[in-house]
Amino acid sequence: MSVPAEHTDEHQDFTQDAIRTQKILTGVSRTLDTAKIKHQGDRATAVHAIIARLRADGVEFRVSDRNWVIPEKNGQPINLQLVVDQILLTDSSIGDPASVQAVVATGDLTVESRSDLTTAAQKVAYINKHGYAAWAALPMQRRGAVNLDPATMTKDDYNRMNVKQKIAFQRTIDERQLGQILSRR
DSSP states (O other): OOOOGGGSHHHHHHHHHHHHHHHHHHHHHHHHHHOSSOBSSOHHHHHHHHHHHHHHTTEEEEEOTTOOEEEEETTEEOOHHHHHHHHHHHOTTTBOHHHHHHHHHHTSSOOOSGGGOOSHHHHHHHHHHHOHHHHHHSOSSOOOOOOOOTTTOOHHHHHTSOHHHHHHHHTTSOHHHHHHHHHOO
16 A cells, blocks of 8 residues: 655655745744835845845754744844844845935944935935044945854954954953864854
């Protein structure tokens, strides 16, 4: 007697994987609804781009028994909303730069790059308030926040800190942890 196709292990594995994939897509899509920054293009393209970016950054997804999507990096859970917001803020191919500029203009976000200010009047007001040195120190595009968690921090995060920050941070970790940080990409 042969086993019907719908009962094979291969079919069950395929079905479970498809359900898991759908839950991840839905979870990321829901985070877009609560983000301050809007995405570019249609939602499906943005969701797939965000998931691809997260996976490229070493994030893996787990679905809990209560169907919560739990992103993890280096085995540690991370906040999905925070990482999606960071991608929307820093990746102009996914996040809408005009949306970032609009939120900066309302005062809900601080100016962290020259691209946050679109008009000459905004730029002049910034220079008048903070000085030309502060303006010159701004990067052209927003960069993500420095991850200070020793378990997930990368070499890029470490190198973006200034000397004073590095010294203070090194007091909180040992040589082994520093070696791990400097070996992560």
